[in-house]
Amino acid sequence: MLDAIVVGAGLSGLVAARTLRDAGRSVTVFDKGRSVGGRLATRRIGDARLDHGAQFMTVRSDTFAAQMHDWSERGLATVWCHGFGDGDGHPRWVGTHGMNALAKDLAVGLDVAVDHLVFSCTWEHDHWVVTIDDGQRHECQVLVLTAPVPQSFSMVFETVELPRAMMASDPHRTVCLLAVLDRPSLIPSPGGLPDPNDDVSFIADNAAKGISPVPAITLHASPTWSRDHWNDEDLGEQLIDLAHPWIGTAHIVESHVKKWRLATPTAIWPEPYWSDTDHRLVLAGDAFAGPRVEAAHDSGLAAGRAAVSLCTPHR
Ligand SMILES: Cc1cc2nc3c(=O)[nH]c(=O)nc-3n(C[C@H](O)[C@H](O)[C@H](O)COP(=O)(O)OP(=O)(O)OC[C@H]3O[C@@H](n4cnc5c(N)ncnc54)[C@H](O)[C@@H]3O)c2cc1C
Numbered sequence: 001m002l003d004a005i006v007v008g009a010g011l012s013g014l015v016a017a018r019t020l021r022d023a024g025r026s027v028t029v030f031d032k033g034r035s036v037g038g039r040l041a042t043r044r045i046g047d048a049r050l051d052h053g054a055q056f057m058t059v060r061s062d063t064f065a066a067q068m069h070d071w072s073e074r075g076l077a078t079v080w081c082h083g084f085g086d087g088d089g090h091p092r093w094v095g096t097h098g099m100n101a102l103a104k105d106l107a108v109g110l111d112v113a114v115d116h117l118v119f120s121c122t123w124e125h126d127h128w129v130v131t132i133d134d135g136q137r138h139e140c141q142v143l144v145l146t147a148p149v150p151q152s153f154s155m156v157f158e159t160v161e162l163p164r165a166m167m168a169s170d171p172h173r174t175v176c177l178l179a180v181l182d183r184p185s186l187i188p189s190p191g192g193l194p195d196p197n198d199d200v201s202f203i204a205d206n207a208a209k210g211i212s213p214v215p216a217i218t219l220h221a222s223p224t225w226s227r228d229h230w231n232d233e234d235l236g237e238q239l240i241d242l243a244h245p246w247i248g249t250a251h252i253v254e255s256h257v258k259k260w261r262l263a264t265p266t267a268i269w270p271e272p273y274w275s276d277t278d279h280r281l282v283l284a285g286d287a288f289a290g291p292r293v294e295a296a297h298d299s300g301l302a303a304g305r306a307a308v309s310l311c312t313p314h315r
Contacts, residue, residue: 001139002026003311005130007118007155008146010038011293012285012300014106016144019304021110025311028140029110030132032117035100036107039263039286040293042098045254048180048216050206051099052258055192055218056080056092057293063301064294068093076105080209081190092192098211099293121145123159123279142280142310144303148262149287160276162283169267169287172223173230174201177239179247179255181215184208186248199225199242215250219243223264230259264291272302280310 006017009031020027031038041053057077059065071077072093080094081087095102117133121143128143145152149169153162184207187193191208195201202220206212219239221229229235236257240247265287272295273284284303286296 001127001141002028003140004142004144004307005030005128005138005140006144006146007031007121007130007152008038008285009033009036009103009107009112009114010146010285010296011040011103011106012296012303013038013144013146014103014110014112015297015300016146016282016284016304016307017110017112018106019301020144020307020311023308024314025308027111028138029107029112030116030118030130031112031114033114035104035114036112037100037103039260040095040099040103042095042100042211043178043256043258045178045180045216045256046214048206048214049098049212050178050216050218051094051204051209051211052176052178052218053260054099054293055202055204056094058090059093059294061294061298064297067297071095071102071105076102078210081192084190084192084194094209094211096211118155121155121159128280141312142282142307144282144284144307146283146285146300146303148265148285149283150262152283152285156281160279160281163274165267166269166274166287169265171262171266172264173226174223174260174263175221175226175229175235175239176258176260177217177219177221177236177243177255178258179217179219179240179243180253181217181247181250182253183250184215185217185246185250187217187246193246198222203243203246217243217246226263272299273306275306275310277310282307282310
């Protein structure tokens, strides 16, 4: 039996798993995606490289500062800018090769099984049985769930009652346009604009950001626009219309639409993790302490430490 299973190979899950492994614990991470990273997502389209989830990172805590220092020393993270518009002086960090490369870095040396959708987790007397959608069953002492809360809830609701306040969340959606251009965009320096109007929450130029060798933009529609247009058949054309002021006369070489159904939690649990010690269960992720990359990191770290303390002591 494994000491721990972590569900979710986003930033929080990978950090939790590394914390368990570094404490000498056996741990496997399962993720339903084709690759690690979750919302730290980067896509190649031809020669272009585009971040389509998180666009940049801020650093406030000492723990995330230490992680960023390590990535920066190894050339994996760099400062994009010090704010947008007039700037506020605080560094905005990006993955030098895209945000997803940071997740891949954290996954090195871990036992991670992607393309494994966790279907249910049941408590059997003194341990967890985690069932994958293909019927595989895996046993562990401690279970760490780092999927967005609605997904984590669906895995354990038969065993554990989660606090109502944690469930009172209707996560925001985000629809995203990825477009490769034949010439630079009109997005002003430094190549990112937060909330340029009511319909757009962020637009970025991945070339100006330094991660794409060719001009390529990422547009995130606002939560309201995303909800109202979620099922529109002509979503791609409408998103291109939204991006038009920053595309100008450039020709779109190729474009794609990505929908983030659980993009941003709206109810934030005030602690970095939640645990049920009777059932050796820990919940973590960006719904704990804040919907940002750094919060997901620090939540994963705190959850990993809590999970270590729930494991049976080494003999
Ligand atoms: C469009 C967008 C823009 C953003 N921009 C920024 C930004 O600029 N700056 C910033 O700081 N933050 C930003 N964020 C937020 C940031 O990306 C997240 O806070 C952070 O990446 C969350 O990490 P996580 O580990 O908590 O969750 P996730 O990255 O979502 O990881 C959870 C993982 O669980 C897996 N999973 C779910 N259900 C199952 C299941 N049943 N079985 C197996 N695996 C499962 C998923 O596949 C996923 O990989 C943005 C997010 C989005 C969506």
